[in-house]
Amino acid sequence: MIWAYPDVRLTLLLAGIFCLLYFIYLSRYWAINRRLKVEKRRLFTKIVIRTCYFILFLIAFAGPSIGTAMKEIQEEGKDIFIAVDLSQSMNASDIGPSRLQRIKFELKNLTKSFPSDRIGLIIFSSEAFLQCPLTFDQSVLQLYIDGLNTGLVPNFGTDLNAPLRLALERFESDESQEIKSKSIILISDGENFGDELDNIGASLNDLGVKVFSLGIGTESGSSIPRGNGLVIDPQTGRPAQTVLDPAPLQQIAAETNGQYFEISDQVQEAGNLIGALERLEGGVTGSRVVEASANKYFYFLLAGLILSLLDMILPIKTIKL
Known part of the structure; x- marks a missing residue:
C-alpha cells in the first residue's frame, strides 16, 4: 500500500x-x-x-493507494513567436493608457500562461527585428516586454509582412530535432503599408505555422502623440488619425487556419487568445513511462x-x- x-x-x-x-x-x-x-x-x-x-x-x-499500473505520459511543446507592432500609431490613446502599454500588460499575462513552451519576441514597424529568440526563460522575456517602446525600430509606416517573414525564417532554420507546433501571435492596429499578405500566408501554411492575430484600437481612432505634440499628416497639415483596420489581420489568420482577436472599445479578447493557444495541440517532444497508483x-x-x-x-x- x-x-x-x-x-x-x-x-x-x-x-x-x-x-x-x-x-x-x-x-x-x-x-x-x-x-x-x-x-x-x-x-x-x-x-x-x-x-x-x-x-x-x-x-x-x-x-492510501492500492495496486500499481504503468502509464505512459507524453510531453508536448509549442514554439510561439510574438510579433509586436512598434510603429508610432501604437502610442495612440484610444485604448488607455495607450495601445502599446495595454499590449505590454496583456503580454505579461500571456507569457505566464505558457511556462513550458518556447516563446520568442519580434518587434517591427517598416522593418522587423528579432528582440528575443525562442526561449524557455520567462524572466528574460519579461524584461524584453518591459522595454518595448516605439523608439526601438525605424518608423516609416507598418509592414505586416516583415515580422511574418522573419518568424518563418527562424522556424525554417531551427535546428531542434523536436517536433513542436509552431504559431505566431501578430499584434498590431492593422494599418498595413507593405505588400499583400497572400504569398507569406501560403508559405506559413505550407510549414504548418498558424497565425493568431490580435488587433488593438478603435474604429473612431485617435490622434498620435509624439513628444509634446502630435504627429502631423503632411498631406493635410492636420494631426494624423489612426484607426483599427482588422481586415489584413483577419486575412492572415484565415489563410493560416489561425484566429483573429481584438482589443477595442467593443470587445476585450486577450483572454480568448490565451484560451485558443492552450487548446492548440502541441507537438509530441517525448514520452516517459511512470508508475501510477489509484488513491x-x-x-x-x-x-x-x-x-x-x-x-x-x-x-x-x-x-x-
Missing part, C-alpha cells in the same frame, strides 16, 4: 488528541454516573464504534461516515435506570 500523505507524526498527533479528549469524556461520564447502574458492555460497544470510524478517517486522511481514500472515508452516522442516529444506551 502506498500513502499519498505519509506523515506519521501528524497521524499520531491526531490519534493522541482523540484518545486524550475521549478519555476526558469517559472520566466525566463515569464520575457523573458513578451512583447509577452502568451497562459496561454497551459502553464498550460505543467506544469500539467511535474508535473504528476515527481510525478510518485517519486512514482516509493519509491517502482509495474514498472507501475508508465512506465507511467512517457510515459508522459515524449510525453512532448519531442509533445511539446505544449506556445507563440503565
Whole structure:
C-alpha cells in the first residue's frame, strides 16, 4: 500500500488528541454516573464504534493507494513567436493608457500562461527585428516586454509582412530535432503599408505555422502623440488619425487556419487568445513511462461516515435506570 500523505507524526498527533479528549469524556461520564447502574458492555460497544470510524478517517486522511499500473505520459511543446507592432500609431490613446502599454500588460499575462513552451519576441514597424529568440526563460522575456517602446525600430509606416517573414525564417532554420507546433501571435492596429499578405500566408501554411492575430484600437481612432505634440499628416497639415483596420489581420489568420482577436472599445479578447493557444495541440517532444497508483481514500472515508452516522442516529444506551 502506498500513502499519498505519509506523515506519521501528524497521524499520531491526531490519534493522541482523540484518545486524550475521549478519555476526558469517559472520566466525566463515569464520575457523573458513578451512583447509577452502568451497562459496561454497551459502553464498550460505543467506544469500539467511535474508535473504528476515527481510525478510518485517519486512514482516509493519509491517502492510501492500492495496486500499481504503468502509464505512459507524453510531453508536448509549442514554439510561439510574438510579433509586436512598434510603429508610432501604437502610442495612440484610444485604448488607455495607450495601445502599446495595454499590449505590454496583456503580454505579461500571456507569457505566464505558457511556462513550458518556447516563446520568442519580434518587434517591427517598416522593418522587423528579432528582440528575443525562442526561449524557455520567462524572466528574460519579461524584461524584453518591459522595454518595448516605439523608439526601438525605424518608423516609416507598418509592414505586416516583415515580422511574418522573419518568424518563418527562424522556424525554417531551427535546428531542434523536436517536433513542436509552431504559431505566431501578430499584434498590431492593422494599418498595413507593405505588400499583400497572400504569398507569406501560403508559405506559413505550407510549414504548418498558424497565425493568431490580435488587433488593438478603435474604429473612431485617435490622434498620435509624439513628444509634446502630435504627429502631423503632411498631406493635410492636420494631426494624423489612426484607426483599427482588422481586415489584413483577419486575412492572415484565415489563410493560416489561425484566429483573429481584438482589443477595442467593443470587445476585450486577450483572454480568448490565451484560451485558443492552450487548446492548440502541441507537438509530441517525448514520452516517459511512470508508475501510477489509484488513491482509495474514498472507501475508508465512506465507511467512517457510515459508522459515524449510525453512532448519531442509533445511539446505544449506556445507563440503565
